[in-house]
Amino acid sequence: MYTLLSGLYKYMFQKDEYCILILGLDNAGKTTFLEQSKTRFNKNYKGMSLSKITTTVGLNIGTVDVGKARLMFWDLGGQEELQSLWDKYYAECHGVIYVIDSTDEERLSESKEAFEKVVSSEALDGVPILVLANKQDVETCLSIPDIKTAFSDCTCKIGRRDCLTQACSALTGKGVREGIEWMVKCVVRNVHRPPRQRDIT
């Protein structure tokens, strides 16, 4: 009887877990976005000073609960040398957030090339992609139409998966909640990538 009640309790309150990759060039704001997300969606989370974020080598892990879903963020290092490791995480992920530095016009083509490799990978077929045009708090930043134009080569590769381009500022938090809520809707309804297997017993 205890086992039945325990199982029922876990079944009613379990959260589906989804892994979300955060990709993009170095200094685009991936780790800042992760910190901002944790601050906004986790009530008890005491955020760190965003000015103390340094270059990521390896993997920042963060967990965010949104409704019945639990998002596990994997924030990967974006330096050029580290990008060859991204595809090792594709098979296990349910969503991709690609962060672009809207103020760095010089590296926009470099960012597009990295993005093209991401969406070209078969391991990410059907995986929703949220493109974040970050640093929109800066006055001189590129606008969403500018960025969409720069990335127009990649539209044919997106295919049938969900894709949204969202303006955001990870520093101020603008656009962060909307982006994540969109991602939650997409991963929940994506029947091709079920949530991570969890043992109920």
Add this chain to the structure above:
Amino acid sequence: MIEVVAELSRGPVFLAGEALECVVTVTNPLPPTATSASSEALAWASAQIHCQFHASESRVALPPPDSSQPDVQPDSQTVFLPHRGERGQCILSTPPKILFCDLRLDPGESKSYSYSEVLPTEGPPSFRGQSVKYVYKLTIGCQRVNSPITLLRVPLRVLVLTGLQDVHFPQDEAVAPSSPFLEEDDSGKKDSWLAELAGERLMAATSCRSLHLYNISDGRGKVGTFGIFKSVYRLGEDVVGTLNLGEGTVACLQFSVSLQTEERVQPEYQRRRGTGVAPSVSHVTHARHQESCLHTTRTSFSLPIPLCSTPGFCTAIVSLKWRLHFEFVTSREPGLVLLPPLEQPEPATWTGPEQGSRGSAFCTREN
């Protein structure tokens, strides 16, 4: 299993502004013929230099923790944090440099990578004091996919020469090697140039010789004269001083002189308590000379400056100064010096001239 070896080409002591060169060798140590031989894979390796600052809680009052929010995942084993698990806070670090990515090693195979980074000039020198510690390390992190990061730490010693921060490498190619027989490639030119300039500045600062005389007196009259030729020294040098006791009106039975450093916490960071105030100043004696000098008219002493000690410096939290500390045992009865005194000799303590009173020791300020 993978073996990682880090080798510093010229030892662990550096001058701020110099380039640190390190060769990292990664080896799959299984012999090629081992029955269980298999290739090993590493996702990445990265290297970074950082300076860790630690303060004694009983002496130093740091700003409240609110203003310094915690590091992102300070104990994370998946992201490269060179100061993971260390006490104190990281106050300075260089950008991480990727040594390799996606490395596969067959049994018995080795690969070497070189790391080069200029040590920042805006940091403090290495220092292990009573109140604060500044510790530099080169940290190499390696990770397999889906495994924790393994850290290899190499302790460093960083010396800071005041005045070098403002010097920039000249843009023109007019800098010629000091010796016509030496040929240097471009990569080494800046380094040798900086070390050369530092050497020249040290030579200029520490070779100014002019005799400084100080009168030594106690309450009843003159004891003698202390003479010293320099106030700026290099590590490893000897502090040489002379004492002239022949013309004193007060007889000196014994004296001692100590070479000391004084570590002082800056006023705004001193720990204050209602009772039992912890000292904000502490002294360390590096060398001492003691001599019985009854009937001595002239003597001298030589105190070596240890190579492992820290030159004087000043940061926002702490300052270190060098000084000579004298103690004299004088006689009350000048006429009865041959007889044991009826009263205990009265020790008179007098602090001699501080080293580098015009600035820190080894400073390059002109006199």
